[in-house]
Amino acid sequence: MGTFDDILGHGESLIKNENALDYDFIPKLIPHREQEQRQVALAIKPLLGKRNGRNMFIFGKPGVGKTVAAKHVLRELEEKYDDIHAVYVNCWQQNTSYKVAVSICDQIGFKFVQNKNTTELFQVVARIVNEASVVFVFDEIDKVEDTDFLYHLLEEVYRKTLLLITNYKVWLTDLDERVRSRLTLEQLEFKQYTPEETSSILRDRLGYAFPKDVWNDEAFSLVAKKAGELKDIRSGLFLLKESAFAAEEKAKRKIELEDVKKAFSKLDDFTIKNSEELESETKFIYGLVKENSGMKIGELFEVYQKKDGKSSYKTFQRKIEKLSENKFISTKKQTGKGGNTTIVEKKLTDF
Numbered sequence: 001m002g003t004f005d006d007i008l009g010h011g012e013s014l015i016k017n018e019n020a021l022d023y024d025f026i027p028k029l030i031p032h033r034e035q036e037q038r039q040v041a042l043a044i045k046p047l048l049g050k051r052n053g054r055n056m057f058i059f060g061k062p063g064v065g066k067t068v069a070a071k072h073v074l075r076e077l078e079e080k081y082d083d084i085h086a087v088y089v090n091c092w093q094q095n096t097s098y099k100v101a102v103s104i105c106d107q108i109g110f111k112f113v114q115n116k117n118t119t120e121l122f123q124v125v126a127r128i129v130n131e132a133s134v135v136f137v138f139d140e141i142d143k144v145e146d147t148d149f150l151y152h153l154l155e156e157v158y159r160k161t162l163l164l165i166t167n168y169k170v171w172l173t174d175l176d177e178r179v180r181s182r183l184t185l186e187q188l189e190f191k192q193y194t195p196e197e198t199s200s201i202l203r204d205r206l207g208y209a210f211p212k213d214v215w216n217d218e219a220f221s222l223v224a225k226k227a228g229e230l231k232d233i234r235s236g237l238f239l240l241k242e243s244a245f246a247a248e249e250k251a252k253r254k255i256e257l258e259d260v261k262k263a264f265s266k267l268d269d270f271t272i273k274n275s276e277e278l279e280s281e282t283k284f285i286y287g288l289v290k291e292n293s294g295m296k297i298g299e300l301f302e303v304y305q306k307k308d309g310k311s312s313y314k315t316f317q318r319k320i321e322k323l324s325e326n327k328f329i330s331t332k333k334q335t336g337k338g339g340n341t342t343i344v345e346k347k348l349t350d351f
């Protein structure tokens, strides 16, 4: 018997729809974010009456549903209204005004972007969207290198709502005064989910991803408990998928406690974001922390540079912060002779 005969042919997959476990899947309903979505809808509402909308600054810890809630609102707008453009830009990927402009052009159907500079592109954007209304979502707004694009949009687009999303509330205080005063942002915090909410969100996801009854109750509860402890829906989704794989590997028809425990051992390697490119850099830094646990952040940066790391110290620090917020590593402040420093440590998975 061939290698593949051995590992294949043990019946169908235990997962009905693997997409539903992806981090960028958008469910039909976003439980426990009804209030927040309503707030966003209220900011957009004036656009429906052909007036200017209000702008919002949305902040909150990683994994609290900011992106999924915003995308859900955009999707609803696209489905219901022909005269409102819905534009989503991830500023981690599009981190300059030029790149933002190109991305907006692409989304509103303007293809001839070659040989145009940023200012010209924004003139095109204004010409097109001013025939209707527009909602712009700028996600991970703290990652942009310049905020000229905000200025362009505020000056040149008439009927709009801008939603700026970030993990860092303080980003606002550094924002160019010219831009900030024009924005007049309403603030909306997405609070962390309680363990019960986390569990209910994950249970809801079971319905999309798995056939009925493949999850043993205790096994699911263990996933929900872990995700609740980590305050992290993403790790819950990861565990749901990995547990299913573990059960499939054994050609089982049901996912049980032992499969979840097997999945726990992989939690350590799990990465935060979905974009390949972002992942690799964050993963690289995460790998360095694991190899050099307990180092001062400055020393760790030297190791990073020796290994050909290209980010600036500031970016490096941000990624360390992000990893720490997502509980992959831990950081602690230490006061020594030379002043304060941060010690970066590998986090042990407690299983």
Ligand SMILES: Nc1ncnc2c1ncn2[C@@H]1O[C@H](COP(=O)(O)OP(=O)(O)OP(=O)(O)O)[C@@H](O)[C@H]1O
Residues within 6 Å of the ligand: 022, 023, 024, 025, 026, 027, 029, 030, 031, 032, 033, 060, 061, 062, 063, 064, 065, 066, 067, 068, 069, 166, 167, 201, 233, 234, 237
């Ligand atoms: N209320 C919810 N209902 C359904 N799924 C949710 C909900 N909240 C979060 N999720 C899921 O959890 C994951 C993380 O959510 P999301 O990407 O929206 O977080 P975020 O607040 O944007 O985090 P970050 O700051 O790291 O970007 C996604 O896969 C998302 O689908």
Ligand SMILES: [Mg+2]
Residues within 6 Å of the ligand: 066, 067, 068, 139
């Ligand atoms: Mg997000």
